[in-house]
Amino acid sequence: xxxxxxxDDSPIMRGQLRKVLTGAAFSVVAEAGNGDEVLALYxxxxxxxxxxxxxxxxxxxxxxxxxxxxRYPDANVVMCTSLGTRDKLEICRHAGxxxxxLKPINAExxxxxxxxxxxxxxxxxxxxxxxxxxxxxxx
Amino acid sequence: xxxxxxxxLNGAAVDGFLSIVMRCLRSTIGVDAVVAAIGDTVSPxxxxxxxxxxxxxxxxxxxxxxxxxxxLELVRRLxxxxxxxxxxxxxxxTELANILTGRALEALEARGFECAIGVPRIHIGALPGxxxxxxxxxxxxxxxxxxxxxxxxxxxx
Numbered sequence: 001x002x003x004x005x006x007x008d009d010s011p012i013m014r015g016q017l018r019k020v021l022t023g024a025a026f027s028v029v030a031e032a033g034n035g036d037e038v039l040a041l042y043x044x045x046x047x048x049x050x051x052x053x054x055x056x057x058x059x060x061x062x063x064x065x066x067x068x069x070x071r072y073p074d075a076n077v078v079m080c081t082s083l084g085t086r087d088k089l090e091i092c093r094h095a096g097x098x099x100x101x102l103k104p105i106n107a108e109x110x111x112x113x114x115x116x117x118x119x120x121x122x123x124x125x126x127x128x129x130x131x132x133x134x135x136x137x138x139x
Numbered sequence: 140x141x142x143x144x145x146x147x148l149n150g151a152a153v154d155g156f157l158s159i160v161m162r163c164l165r166s167t168i169g170v171d172a173v174v175a176a177i178g179d180t181v182s183p184x185x186x187x188x189x190x191x192x193x194x195x196x197x198x199x200x201x202x203x204x205x206x207x208x209x210x211l212e213l214v215r216r217l218x219x220x221x222x223x224x225x226x227x228x229x230x231x232x233t234e235l236a237n238i239l240t241g242r243a244l245e246a247l248e249a250r251g252f253e254c255a256i257g258v259p260r261i262h263i264g265a266l267p268g269x270x271x272x273x274x275x276x277x278x279x280x281x282x283x284x285x286x287x288x289x290x291x292x293x294x295x296x
Contacts (some may be wrong), residue, residue: 009258010230010233010234010237011227011230012213012214012217012218012227012230012234013217013232013234015217015218016217016218019218019219034292055237055256055257056258057258081241082238082241082242082256083235083242086248086253087255088255103172103214103234103237103238103241104216104217104238105217131151
């Protein structure tokens with residue numbers, strides 16, 4: 001079951017995403033209401049997917065995505081945002097984020113985006129499996 | 140920030156803003172709203188007020204006043220919960236304000252105002268001054284106060 005971290009300051013949005021993701025056979029391994037602890041959570045869980053809100057108290061989702069993808073270029077990041085954040089979206093695009101969901105989130109569309117993001121990741125996995133260096137290390 | 144000619148938040152921009160808000164209310168929570176009055180006093184009873192700061196070519200808050208049933212309708216729809224906890228109304232109101240303001244900024248961008256929004260917050264106390272719009276819905280009125288001002292352009296040297 002693919003794992004996911006949900007980051008959104010709105011409890012309602014986290015609730016909706018949790019419902020959509022678990023309904024699509026994802027396992028929600030952690031949730032956060034701000035961007036401050038996301039990198040530590042990511043490091044701890046190494047999820048298959050992470051959903052990030054952009055406008056949040058404390059650290060915003062765009063700067064989190066930027067640092068996350070700099071450290072983990074294979075991270076599967078889906079930005080979930082309302083409009084009105086175009087400058088932040090530019091930061092996300094430059095950082096390499098490829099998947100976006102516009103609020104209010106349509107459940108059916110969201111599932112297709114999550115699955116597309118996941119397919120991209122699993123499609124890359126055999127490359128790592130074939131790499132002897134990646135199988136000889138820890139874990 | 141894009142060059143802005145210093146125009147105020149004019150009637151066309153407000154009309155565009157409201158048009159998107161009404162369309163978004165219909166698509167998001169199935170509520171039909173019509174502009175009932177401009178400049179009326181806002182009733183604070185049984186309502187939740189949410190403010191969102193706008194920055195960029197326009198600066199200042201957009202303040203929404205939602206009836207509780209409207210806020211709970213968003214929760215009902217997003218969580219597919221026919222009987223949401225009444226305590227979630229404030230969360231529903233802040234998210235609805237976030238969605239509506241974000242979408243409606245398109246109307247301002249179309250008129251040359253490049254803006255961004257901040258984190259929604261529950262507003263307590265007297266509402267700020269500005270353009271006040273009342274929208275009538277079957278669940279009670281939604282009030283909106285647009286308090287954004289144009290950022291002055293520094294004189295050329």
